[in-house]
Amino acid sequence: MSYVVCLGTIDCVVVQVFQNPELWSSLGSTMKSISKAPLDLYLHLSMLRFAFVTPRIGSPYTAFCIVAFLVALLLPLGVLSWRKLRKPNQDVDETGNLRKYQDLRVLKNQHETAAILSDLVDKDGAGAWPPKANHDSWPAALKPYKDIYLECVPLLPAADPSTDDDVNQERRGRYRSLMRKLLHKRINVAEVERIMKAVEAENWNACPRDAYNAVYCCVAVCRHAYRWGTIPVVKVAQLEKIVEFPHALNVPWPYLQRSFGVEADSGNNTANVLHNFDQKGERVYKINVGMSDVITSSEETFFRMFYDLEVLAFPIYYDMVQANIYFERNDKEMCLRHLESITFRVRHLLNIFYQNLTESRVSHSVWLSYVQGFQGWGVGRMIDGEYIKYDGLSGNHVLFFQALDAFLGMDRYLSDQNMDRYIPVNQRELCISLKKNCFRNKFDGEKDIAIEEEVRKIINHLKVFRAAHRARVMPYLEQPAPERLTMTAGKSVLETSTTKDTREALKVLDDMLVVRLKQTV
Numbered sequence: 001m002s003y004v005v006c007l008g009t010i011d012c013v014v015v016q017v018f019q020n021p022e023l024w025s026s027l028g029s030t031m032k033s034i035s036k037a038p039l040d041l042y043l044h045l046s047m048l049r050f051a052f053v054t055p056r057i058g059s060p061y062t063a064f065c066i067v068a069f070l071v072a073l074l075l076p077l078g079v080l081s082w083r084k085l086r087k088p089n090q091d092v093d094e095t096g097n098l099r100k101y102q103d104l105r106v107l108k109n110q111h112e113t114a115a116i117l118s119d120l121v122d123k124d125g126a127g128a129w130p131p132k133a134n135h136d137s138w139p140a141a142l143k144p145y146k147d148i149y150l151e152c153v154p155l156l157p158a159a160d161p162s163t164d165d166d167v168n169q170e171r172r173g174r175y176r177s178l179m180r181k182l183l184h185k186r187i188n189v190a191e192v193e194r195i196m197k198a199v200e201a202e203n204w205n206a207c208p209r210d211a212y213n214a215v216y217c218c219v220a221v222c223r224h225a226y227r228w229g230t231i232p233v234v235k236v237a238q239l240e241k242i243v244e245f246p247h248a249l250n251v252p253w254p255y256l257q258r259s260f261g262v263e264a265d266s267g268n269n270t271a272n273v274l275h276n277f278d279q280k281g282e283r284v285y286k287i288n289v290g291m292s293d294v295i296t297s298s299e300e301t302f303f304r305m306f307y308d309l310e311v312l313a314f315p316i317y318y319d320m321v322q323a324n325i326y327f328e329r330n331d332k333e334m335c336l337r338h339l340e341s342i343t344f345r346v347r348h349l350l351n352i353f354y355q356n357l358t359e360s361r362v363s364h365s366v367w368l369s370y371v372q373g374f375q376g377w378g379v380g381r382m383i384d385g386e387y388i389k390y391d392g393l394s395g396n397h398v399l400f401f402q403a404l405d406a407f408l409g410m411d412r413y414l415s416d417q418n419m420d421r422y423i424p425v426n427q428r429e430l431c432i433s434l435k436k437n438c439f440r441n442k443f444d445g446e447k448d449i450a451i452e453e454e455v456r457k458i459i460n461h462l463k464v465f466r467a468a469h470r471a472r473v474m475p476y477l478e479q480p481a482p483e484r485l486t487m488t489a490g491k492s493v494l495e496t497s498t499t500k501d502t503r504e505a506l507k508v509l510d511d512m513l514v515v516r517l518k519q520t521v
Contacts, residue, residue, distance in 0.1 A: 021224065024410070056517050062252045096315065100315065101118070103318070104117055105120065110325075111321065111324070112436075113324060113430070115221070116322055117318070122425060126208070127209075129310065129515070130277070131274055132210040133276070133277060134210040134214050135214040135278045137208075137211055138215060141187075142195065142197060142207070142215050144183075144186035145222060148182045148183060148222065148333075149225065151221050152179050152182070153225065153286065153287070156175060156225055156229075156230060156231050156289075157288045157289065157370065158231065158427065159232045160457075161232045162483065163232075171229070172229030176229050179226055179246065180246050192248070192252055193251050193252070194250050195207055199212060199255070199259065210279075212259070213275045214344065216254075216256045216275055217271050217285065218285065219249060220272050221272060223245060223253065224266070224267055229364065232373055232483055233369075233484050233487070235485055238378060238484060238487060240378075241454070242379060242381055243379050249440060260425065260426075261420075261424055262421060262424055265380070265390045266377035266393075266422075268422045268424070269306065269422075273306050274306070274308065283304065287299055287374045288371075291373050295370045295371075296366075298370070300365055303371075304390040305357070309398065309400055314405075315341075315345055316341075316346065317403060319342045320403065320434060322334070323342065323435075325400040327439045327442070332450075337453050339454040343461070346462070350461060357472050364475055368481050368521075369481050372489050373489070376488070376489040377390075377391055378487065379491075391489075396413050399427050402427070403430060404458075406431040406434035406435040407435075408459060409435065409438035409441070410520065411519065462520050463517065463521075470510070477502075480502075494506065
């Protein structure tokens, strides 16, 4: 909708209302009807008005007309600016996507990948992608989880982390004791389980999908907060093997995990990161409440980066589906058009990392201790007599990179076991289908040379990114953190009794990055 108002008409109306007070009642409808007039029409009307009205220089009427003219000129521009500042991402995120959602629903019966992507949007995403998460309208029995996390979180971070195990254990015990107490007092576990069972039976009236996504996030971050008990992560916490979680955190977790088709005791990128943004695009469950600006801004920038990535990724998923469909239909011109769109969009998506994963936006000095650690895990439990350890979040869990690798026909990095543990089933199915429908091995010589060249451009963008990412990420991981053992969130503790230094401990990660770079062909 255009917010440029026919200002000349407004000027006339204002004067008439000033002279005839009874016209105030109709002013609202008048404003609405003229609000779509173009600016050039206003200019003509305004000039005509002042040309045909005999000026009375120095009179109050003339002064009033001038003031009314200026107000009418500036008011709509101010409103437009205010709207843009107040909601910077709301309109942008949805641009073009509603039509794409509808297209995918139409294509569900025509192409496997379209059906899977449509289900990802409508089921996991509650009708959108990135997924919607309603953090306000929950069933009454589930609301205390949010209150408890927000009430406890100021006790989680420490401005001056200790290297004393006893001090750290006391601090962790204090945090865990408070969370246990509040969960026991406020959570009606029987009612929580009743809701979880109802949803598992496909009764989404018990908890709508967008609210369910938010609950998934909340329980996940509560479990991660309880697992560590303090931030930064400390050695005494890293050395734990099994954690006895409160009953109120254990009861809903299997239901939540089964609904998304994942198995781990830990959270994942979808629950902890994507679902942690509300309908206004604001992050709900923060980690470093009360810490310095450099810590809180680094945390915010880092996690928002992964959400914004999926905002830009959805049109790429759509283009992938369309490129596959048109290639199969032998409509190479339309296939090429969608590949060109992918190339353009991938380049701009990767700029999110280039622009934000920098010292000025995400500080080297705080990321390792205050941002990364919370998302780790590194504990397990006994299952059928065997100890099973789970890891935390990893960049390898991000859907976009898995989907792009699959579309390009590359083998995935994660094992089948880790895919089942950490990647929601509909995301797994999407990648499997993209890989199955990859057309890189079906090119018909000179006829498909333009398509082959466009695919090569996409691969080159990805290859450059992976080389740059390796160079950027290592300085973050090599930062000193004497309160903890060397670890990554996705790989847990890397340090052993024979490890000489941090660089040696990180060599396994660097080797993995090198291998993945070589595989990007």
